[in-house]
Amino acid sequence: MPATLVAEWARQDVNNTTFLHNAPLPRFTPLPSPSSSDTKRYEALVIGAGPSGLMLTTLLTRYGLPSTSLLCIDSRPHQTLVGNADGINARTLEILGQLGLESRIRRDGTRFAESTVWTREESNPEVLVKKMTLPFDMAPARYEQLITLHQGHIESIFREDLKRYDGRDVQYGSKLVDMRIDEDGDKEFPVLATIERDGVREEMRTKYLVGADGAKSAVRGSMGVELEGDMTDELWGVIDLVVDSDFPDVRRQSSINTLPGKGGEIWVTGGVKGGFIVPRERLSNGDFLTRLYLDMTVKNEQENGVATARLAEHQRQTTKERRNQITEALILDRAAKLFRPFRFEVKKGTQVHWWAAFRISQSLTKSFTLKDSTSHPRVFIVGDACHSHSPRQGQGMNVSMQDSFNLAWKLAYSIFGIDASDGGSKLLDSYEEERLPNARNLIAFDKRMNQEGLAMKEKWAEMKQFVVSCGVEYGEGLCVSRAKFKKEQTWTKEDYLNGVILPGRRLLNCRVKRFADGNMRDIHDELGSEGRFSIMMLASYDFGVKDGRSTIIADDICSKVIKKFSPGLIQPIIVQPHLHPEFQWTDLPSSIRQEAEMSLHNASADTYKVYGVEHSGSHAGALIVVRPDGIVGMMAELEDTQQVVTFLKRMVRTVE
Structure with missing residues (x-):
């Protein structure tokens, strides 16, 4: 088939496919009236278009916030x-699955199936030995445990989704210069932001402003808060490349551990923890990308009679100096030494895609x-703007998007x-509280993972x-709310991870059979992405029986509670x-047939278990x-429908 015809069909598919929009959330407040001044006014202004900022913008758009707001x-x-x-990771994939955005990631990304550990034997340090191969299986989840895919792909997926709704896109090349709360100027739009674009500064007003602008956040700086914590002495290099290697596990997630060095330039020749391979996606030319993290930490020899504080300060200064000396060539040289006797080099005819050197920061605001003068939250920070930690656990982008997922519905409701x-x-307030x-x-966990002497069993748990x-x-x-629901059994964290319901944790996905058409469904798909609450009733065997306990309660939910x-x-x-x-x-009863026709499902006893x-x-x-x-x-016994109503009223207005 001619390439031009393939391209034309692809273009038509993008332009002509019918796209079903989310129904917007109900609105009880009027849309803002046009400003009488030249100052633009928005209901939400998001600073930063990385994954966390785009997640938030996408959700607010789906919930019904127009581009004018x-x-x-x-x-x-x-x-x-x-x-x-x-x-x-698995939970982020579940969230993206609820949004219907996971398919391209699963198609184009690289899935982690197994993880290997390699190390050098003290008796023969020139030999690299595989110690174990483990299935990369951390917790039950709807999708894969971990998929690697370039951040740019994630951003593209969000931007395409935004354009489907009303053609909006990110306004690039616009920098936040200053931000403050100015209630005297406009009480309804109290956040005053100064934005610079193409050398021209403009003032904007907004009801709410969200800083998703990374570790060097301008929003955080304008708030007057700082990241507090530890800037460790750990120094790492990271490089993305198409690799030519005979290392057997170059396509698996693999950890390579070295032996302690013996003085000299140990930051190159030894004395480090090693590194690890992150297999990446296939490129358009058919090559597969590989990411390699390398520990480049410098450890000074302790000198007799030198105070601990002085040694620590000297170590910090040395680490800072070494970071500035790291180059692409030095990282590749270190990689060659780490993988010896195996070959590990850049594939001929290709170039390194990207590299960086960084220190590990474990800090938090x-x-x-x-808040404004009435203690109403007006400015929020998400992602790296409010917390930083080691990239080794793969949490940065995931935690950032999950921050936004927590905040978005609360912001829309307000x-x-x-x-x-x-x-x-x-x-x-509950955004910060949670x-x-x-x-x-997470930061405490990150620190414990580097703790010497911590047993592997404890780390794995x-x-x-x-x-x-x-x-x-x-x-x-x-x-x-964890009030009132009684369990005779004592559950563990492992049980909750495996699906036992606990208020405060995510609902594990299970497969169910829809009664109306006999189709197998995922419970997560029933939750949707429309910003709604769900009352999930796990009925007993008497459901469907006239005057049965479950039938009466289901009727009460459909005819009274949701109304x-x-x-x-x-x-x-x-x-x-x-x-x-x-x-x-x-x-x-007619209320169940009307309200739950397509959300009545059969489940096995195993699902209940x-x-x-x-x-x-x-x-x-x-x-x-x-x-x-x-x-x-929350979770309640079947008869406690009033407890459900009381709980919902804490967050949602009634229309009675």
Whole structure:
């Protein structure tokens, strides 16, 4: 087939395919009226168009914020072209799956299946020996555990999704110069931002501003907060290349450990922890990209009589100096020495795609928000703007996007007036209340992974919770309630990771069979990406039986509970373990048939077991409230529909 015809068909497919937009969230506040001055006004201004900024902009767009109310800017002239982040973990894939954006990543990225560990024997340090091969299997998840794909691809996927909605795109080449809260100038749009583009400065006003502008965040600087923590002595080099190597596991995620060095220029010849390979995606010419991380740390010999503080300061200065001396050639030389006796070099006819040298920072800001005079949060920071840690666990891009996923629905509820009656302050406060402890726990985990003497068994238990982000857990708060639901069994963190429902953790995906058409479905697809809450009822065996306990409760949810809130904002999902052979659809109350026709599912007893819920007996079943970000907000016994209503009223306005 002629290439021109293939290109034309591809173009028509992009331009002519029908795209189903999300239904916007209900809005109880008026759209902003045109400004009487020349100052542009927005309801949300996003600074930074990396993955976290684009995730937030995409979600706010889907929730119904028009381009006249939402602007995303970036100081760069264009999106990421080379380097930066490259790992998308299991939980991020699940989130992108809810948005329908995961397919290209899974198609184009490289999936981690196995991980190997290589080391040198002290008796013969010139030999590199494989110690183990492990399946890369951390936690049950809907998709793969980890996929590597260049950050630029992720940004492109988000930008294409934005263009589908109303043709909007990022405003590149625009830099935030200054930001402050100025309620006297405009109380409704109190955040005043000065933006510079093409050498021209312009003032803009916004209700809310979000800094997704990275580790050197201008937003964080304008907030007057600093990253606090440790700038370690660890120095690493990273390089992306098409490699020519006879190393057997060059296409697997592999760790290579060295032996301690013996003085001299040990930062090149030894004395480091080694490095690890990250296999990457296939390029357009058919070559496969490889990323290599190398420990380039300098360790000074301790001198007798020299104070510890002086040694530490000398070590920091040495590390800083060595970082400035690292070059592409030095990284490649170090790689050749690390992999000896195997060959490891740049493939002939190709060039290194990207390289960098960096120090490991493990730091965190004390606050993720800036409030106005009424204590209402107006400015937020997400991602690297508010926390930094080692890239070795592959968390940076993932945690950043998950920050935005947590914030987006809360921001939309506040802008649209969907939130409870306090104007959204408590709901917006919950962003920091949930994400700051999560970042703190991640940094603590990162430090423990480097702790000498920590047993591999202990490391593995923690890695399973953190590395693929499926163990993220929010504590009791406005959006999480663990009251009243009783369990006879004591569950462990491992049980929760494997699917047992716990408020504050994500709902594990399970396969169910839709009653209406017999299709197998994923529960995550039922949650959707429209910013809605879901009341998932795990019914007992008496569902469908006239006057049965589960039937009565399902009728109450569909006819009363969801009617207390704006239409379409709370969706019922009914899962039941068995239907009597003589059951007829018309046997159900009309409210269930109307509200849950396409969300009534059959599930096996194994599904109930995974969720830690009984499927038969007098106390069988449960009610689960799932938040718009896929986190379980609360869990109650079937009869406790009033508890569900009380919980939802904490976050969502009623329409009664």
